[in-house]
Amino acid sequence: MATKEGRCPICQKPSEKKFRPFCSKRCAQVDLGKWLSEGYRVASDETDEEEANLDKEGSAFEDRSE
Numbered sequence: 001m002a003t004k005e006g007r008c009p010i011c012q013k014p015s016e017k018k019f020r021p022f023c024s025k026r027c028a029q030v031d032l033g034k035w036l037s038e039g040y041r042v043a044s045d046e047t048d049e050e051e052a053n054l055d056k057e058g059s060a061f062e063d064r065s066e
């Protein structure tokens with residue numbers, strides 16, 4: 001059986017000790033970039049929703065007081 005660790009999660013090549021769990025600096029950077037872009041998207045999505053909700057509540061308030 002192949003060991004779970006020891007394979008680059010990006011390209012499935014045997015990982016290099018120096019860049020564990022990746023096989024190279026390049027794959028490590030690819031993974032990091034994936035993480036960053038995913039985190040960015042999720043974070044901005046949440047902010048967007050929250051802002052939209054606040055906006056809705058705010059305008060409803062204004063409507064009521066008039």
Ligand SMILES: [Zn+2]
Nearest residue numbers: 008011023027
């Ligand atoms: Zn790789």
